[in-house]
Amino acid sequence: MKIAIKSFKCTDADVTIIPVFEGKLETPNEEITKTLTRLESRGQFKGEFLEVVNFTRNVENNLKDVIVIGIGKEEDVTKEKVRKIYGKVQKKANELKTKKVFIRAIDTNIISLEDIIKASVEGFVLASYKFDKYKSDKKENIEFEISIGGKHIGDDKINELEGYLQEAKSLAEATIIARDLVNEPSNVIYPETLAEKVETLGNEYGFEVQVFEKDQIEELGMKAFLEVARGSKKKPKLIVMRYFGDKENEDKRLGLVGKGLTYDSGGYSLKPNDGMVTMKSDMGGAAAVIGTMVATVKNKLKKNVIAVVAACENMISGDAYKPGDIIGSMAGKTIEVLNTDAEGRLTLVDAVTYIIEKEKVSEVVDIATLTGAVLVALGATTTGVVTNNCEFYGDLDKASKISGEPVWMLPAFEEYKNLIKGEIADLKNIGGKHAGTVTAGLFIGEFVGDKPWLHLDIAGTAWADAVGEYNIKGGTGTGVRTLYELAKIR
Template identity: 40%
Template structure:
């Protein structure tokens, strides 16, 4: 919880100092606080309060750096097991704007994040009081405007943290039905219609891709549809968000190498991002019409599992030759995309998935890959990425890349050659968008970090994609 108050009797707090403002501050052990960017420094105030000083450096801060400074403050408190504290915004006031103030709030939330706990420790939510630089004023906003910005930032952060929690959950505690039900619970009380389509209905619908991948597990597949209509014209254009929801991915009979097994529980980060985004949209009453479709399953090995060489029939009757059972995400996303066009009437489509190792080889763990066949949709996405401060790079594609998916035995095959893996994976999904403006986000490298790159990350799930999808709708 974050609130704004002119004063507080809380005894522990955070102060921010630029390098210039930090001149002359030092600790009792002779260490010097120079106000270097993200330097931390404990001190006792003249009033007997325990305070932690956070350095801001000597240059103007970007939105990402504002988030990092806030996250640094919260993580400092978390490190010392302090869950109630105040944040004096006076030192950072010159860097806060109406645009980045919600991201400052987001940074406070993300920096204080603890992953789900399954042992004796129970995680706690921080109770934070913001002290305005001036009476009732932060970032040049009135008290009412500042409170609205705090709410916006909190809800965005809650969407990200929901996505992080889902990805961080152990696979044995988040089966397909568990994931779908968790999403439904997250949407309770919001203007979101949540519908779970169970295995029996999937069979009646002919969802061949999703049923094939999920058929090797004792825990049946399902699909959740989230409908949010926040635009003034509720019958107007609808953006379709398709998110991969593989809660356990062994690779099937094309078994993953042992070094990759630790991350198989997180192959539903795309679906978690869609759910987190729609939660934030609904909480902040953003004027947009969105339908999220999240196909959910496990990709396991059993006597009934699909095999390389099989030919399956997708929801839209496309015949697909299976070349690799670890190229499963595109199969379930293809079914979901075709369903979104045919049954949900989406006018544009964005799909998001931890889809290929190839994108990690391209961009590492800080940049996601993007393909799109529509310049207007991509321009909207690019503006959203600038606003969210997530990093993506567009990957070009041409007709010869589409030729790589042609099959001798079927209409398509689910794997291209040993090169251009990110491109061919995306183009496979594009086939099922049925000519609608389409954009594909591959977050295989950015959805998880073993070593945090920025202060607002923590080891494990990052919640990648939530804020960029949110900004696209906003």
């Protein structure tokens, strides 16, 4: 679905969307206010959060739709609630099969007008997403034309706000790119086609892409990555994306590493069937960093960002690695493989070593659908974080509050590191049944040296099992907007 943002001035819209606070049902239109007052007196509408009412009105002998949505109490409004509000009204507008929409921006001092505009657009655009390309009975795609306005938006603010609006639109579209990558089945997106897709995006948006083939990966000494890839007939690809938006400070480089398991069977530590069905999503971290690169370049951030994806499949064959094997790594550390389904961290450590040693990044973030343990600890709403730098985490926390994607820092005490120390190798790839998310993160941390580092475990947040206000079932694109905001801060 394409959404065109026209201006901040009211047009001849087919539908007008009006948000109202609970207990404050006044609107700039006297007729609409009377209707809401009547509905309130009947107990049919109070303005509670996500409460929706739809009616028609006669405007110069033309019937026009009005969608009124409750914001809830004004003192409780947040940017995330704004996203959900406009996500819900997008779906209502879609039901009405309307094409021209006028959105009255929320008028409040609790959140800045800039943040309201950004959150409104993000919620509306993200809610428009659907993944039905393989269905024969596709629903019609409605091409919306949206105007956003309000009496509280003066002409002097329009040009400034237009920039925020376009930034929000590009962020939502980059998130949708990530969602598409995650939702594609593994017979469509595998290492080779993922690399081709990134090359296409690089050409379209203007960032450099270099793809390393298997023999080049061998020359780099990425032994852990190659061990995971051994069982598949599909050859691994190391995908490197580069953008230098601040050439005056070229030594300051933010490194992003995304887990790129385009399919994960678990290897010889085989997953049950139910656990394999959604494993096309095991490259959610890769999708996040790819989407971040698109957003970074599209918005011309004055930052240097480099992203790396070690793309492969984790499969079973006569050549696949096995529990009990001792393998090497690009950093020279040896690893005892106790579980072949703890494979993502093996690909990540070589990717992290590569981005630090070869791309000379000054700080690094890895993002991965890494552990089921993070779902046990934090559920499907919050991304778990392990770090060696509290200041870096502080900036991530700020970024997450802007994006609406919650994060939570987990402990990284020395005692946890003892759980991954090897008995017959330097390290073992699992730390036992306790603190699985922490030990998985700290395993990667063994390869970052003294670089500021963040590990984001999105196993609970990269995939949705239920429809939300601006999510569908499937890939969420989690991480794109947070990493973009982090890049802006850093």
